[in-house]
Every structure is written in structure tokens, then in C-alpha cells.
Amino acid sequence: MRLVQEHGEGATAADAPSHTVRIAGGEQRFSCAGGDVLLRAAHRAGLAFPYECNVGSCGNCKFELVEGEVAMLWPEAPGWTDKDRQRRRYLACQSRPVGDCTIKVRFDARYASQHRPLRTQAVLAARRPVTHDIEEFQFVLDEAQAFEPGQYALLQLPGVEGPRAYSMSNTAGDGRVWEFQVRRVPGGRGSAALFDQVAPGTRVGIDGPYGMAWLRRDAPRDILCIAGGSGLAPMVSIVRGASTEPALAQRRIHFLYGARTPADVAGKDLLQALPGWGTRIHYEAAVSTPPAAGEWTGPVGFVHDLAGERFGERLADMEIYFAGPPAMAAAVQQMLLARKVPLGQVHFDQFY
Ligand SMILES: Cc1cc2nc3c(=O)[nH]c(=O)nc-3n(C[C@H](O)[C@H](O)[C@H](O)COP(=O)(O)OP(=O)(O)OC[C@H]3O[C@@H](n4cnc5c(N)ncnc54)[C@H](O)[C@@H]3O)c2cc1C
Ligand code: FES
Missing domain, CATH: 2.40.30.10 (Translation factors)
Known part of the structure; x- marks a missing residue:
């Protein structure tokens, strides 16, 4: 076994031959096409390979290489440690097989793709x-x-x-x-x-x-979306999907947005265009930097605190989605944990 290191996607990688990846201890196997990486090839084959970020940061996609060779596309990936190197553990989102190989990994149904990528x-x-x-x-x-x-x-x-x-x-x-x-x-x-x-x-x-933080269409609860900064897009998508989903027609949808300054506040105009705006869809933003006098009339503070203040005990009865920078996501998680919100009702994909 040998580690082959190759930096970058490689202009001719897509022309490279496919290789078979076998899962140790069973009959499962999948084909990884030239130019593809192990993680994404597994999902294209319908296998529930664990992952989160897909970009080398979280380390959730680690596998053990039992036989064969892989090229690590980004050897400096933050999710890949010296210990991993010593133990022949690799990041599937950064690994390209250079021949047929055998790996050890435990699939987990909660990572199953809703749609094969x-x-x-x-x-x-x-x-x-x-x-x-x-x-x-x-x-x-x-x-x-x-x-x-x-x-x-x-x-x-x-x-x-x-x-x-x-x-x-x-x-x-x-x-x-x-x-x-x-x-x-x-x-x-x-x-x-x-x-x-x-x-x-x-x-x-x-x-x-x-990603795993997709809209649960069959969850019989009101919805809370919490977005901070660059986390706007997935939360807007959730509200757009929920607003037209017949199974969720009786549910209220609350959207909280955390911005640094009034100039950073976003999202309201996008939700105003949706059916149910003002009756079952509600929006509120908070800014974390104290604004100049007359610049902002809304709440000042962090968006996780706003969620706690607005919904309190009701959080435990809501389906909660959130997205944003790591510090905001960690604060939201802590707040929900402290309020004993069941984990199964909380959905997020960590941004890196
Ligand atoms: C699941 C998820 C969803 C996201 N959604 C959004 C969104 O909707 N809107 C938004 O604005 N941002 C989003 N982000 C953040 C976004 O992916 C970038 O991290 C951000 O735009 C900064 O990227 P950059 O290239 O400008 O910064 P850089 O500092 O240049 O790059 C940082 C990112 O690139 C990856 N990276 C760096 N070098 C390499 C390399 N050589 N090979 C492979 N990967 C490398 C890092 O892991 C990190 O993710 C999301 C992130 C994740 C993980
Ligand atoms: S999914 Fe590979 S490191 Fe995050």
C-alpha cells in the first residue's frame, strides 16, 4: 500500500479509467469514475457514506484503506491529521482511487442521499x-x-x-x-x-x-429557520419549499436572521413574495453590532438569543433548521441543547 499524492483536480482526470471500490467484510462495491472522488462516487451509487462538508474540513468522511492506492487531492485538508496518515485513514471527499481498492467504512442510513448527486x-x-x-x-x-x-x-x-x-x-x-x-x-x-x-x-x-438539512415534509410541527450571514440561502429555500408544501399548510413558519449591522440584514423581501406571508410566514432580524441612533429599530443582539426570547419553551415543539458561520451555528446548537430540543427536530449542515 502506498499513498499517492496529487494536488488539484487535474485537467485530464475525467478521462482516467474507472476503478472498483470494495467494502471490506461484505459484498458491497461501487465504481468510481475517472475524475470523481470516493465519497461522491459512493453516493452516486446510492450508498450512505458518512460525510458533512464535502470540502475536506469536518473529517466525517474518513475511511480506512485496506488494500490499493488513493490520491489525496488536498493533502493539507484541515480534516486530515498526522494520526490519520499513520493509520491509513483518508478523507473520502478528497480521495481518488488510482486502481481498484478495498476500504473499511461504516455506512449510516442518515447520510443516504435523497437524490443521487x-x-x-x-x-x-x-x-x-x-x-x-x-x-x-x-x-x-x-x-x-x-x-x-x-x-x-x-x-x-x-x-x-x-x-x-x-x-x-x-x-x-x-x-x-x-x-x-x-x-x-x-x-x-x-x-x-x-x-x-x-x-x-x-x-x-x-x-x-x-447535505442532510433538507426540509422534512412529514414533520407535524411549526418551523423555525435561523440564518446568520451567508446562511441565508438554505433557509430561504426551506421557507420557499414549506410555503407550498400541502402537508405543511397548517404550520407556521418563522424566519430569524442574524446580521452584524443594518446594512447586512437580508431575506425579508424574498419571503414577502411567498403565499402565507404575514399570516403564517413571519420574519424578524437582529443586528449584533450596536447601531447608531435612528439607524435600526429592531432587536440588537445575537440571533440565538432572539430565538430563545421569542420562542422559549415552544422551541421543543418546533422543527428547527439553521445555517451560518461556525460561531453562530455553535451558539444556536448550545441554546437548543440547553432548552432540551429533541435532536431529531434539529437540522443543519455546518459551514466551513
Ligand atoms: C455545506 C456548506 C454550505 C455552504 N453554503 C454557503 C452559502 O450558501 N453561501 C455562502 O456564501 N457560503 C456558503 N458556504 C461557505 C463556502 O463554501 C466557502 O467556504 C466560502 O465561500 C469561502 O470560500 P472561499 O473560497 O472564498 O475562501 P477560501 O478561504 O479560499 O476557501 C475556504 C473553503 O474552501 C475549501 N478549500 C480551500 N482550499 C481547498 C483545496 N485546495 N481543495 C479543496 N477545498 C479547498 C475549504 O475547505 C473551505 O471550505 C457553505 C459551506 C458549506 C460547507
Ligand atoms: S466530508 Fe470530507 S472532510 Fe468533511
């Missing part, structure tokens, strides 16, 4: 500003692909090493149009490429859908 290309049809640093990008896919509200896709952007994860903000419709709301991250390479190099007509690689 598709690798295809998409063309940017339109973009528009949402706030001073968030824009909405509308792509049209070469091939239709369904997704659930709240899921995300991987975009392969021009000149950027490795794909970036972005959540869809729309609902799937006929599966051809996927919309994203992306925040420009200071110093970020992927978001800079998207903002500065992707104009209408530009083609990008797209792969999805992924």
Missing part, C-alpha cells in the same frame, strides 16, 4: 446583489437534477483549486435552474472567483445535491 456543467444565467456583500447567482444546468430545499452543491470555479460548497436558495422546480446566495469572503479564493470571474454566460462545474 449528478456531476454536470452549468451556465450562469443572471446575478443580482442581495446586500453589499451577498449576491444571488442563477445557474442553468446542462442536465436536470432534483434536490430538496436546504441542500447544497459543489461548484468548480475558474482557476480555483478544489470545489466550493454553496447552498441552493430556490426550490428544484424542473431541476434545471439552481440559485445560490453567496457572500464575498475577504481574502477568499472561491468567492472572489465567483464574484470577479463568473459573468452571465460563464460555464462552471456543478455537482449535487448534498
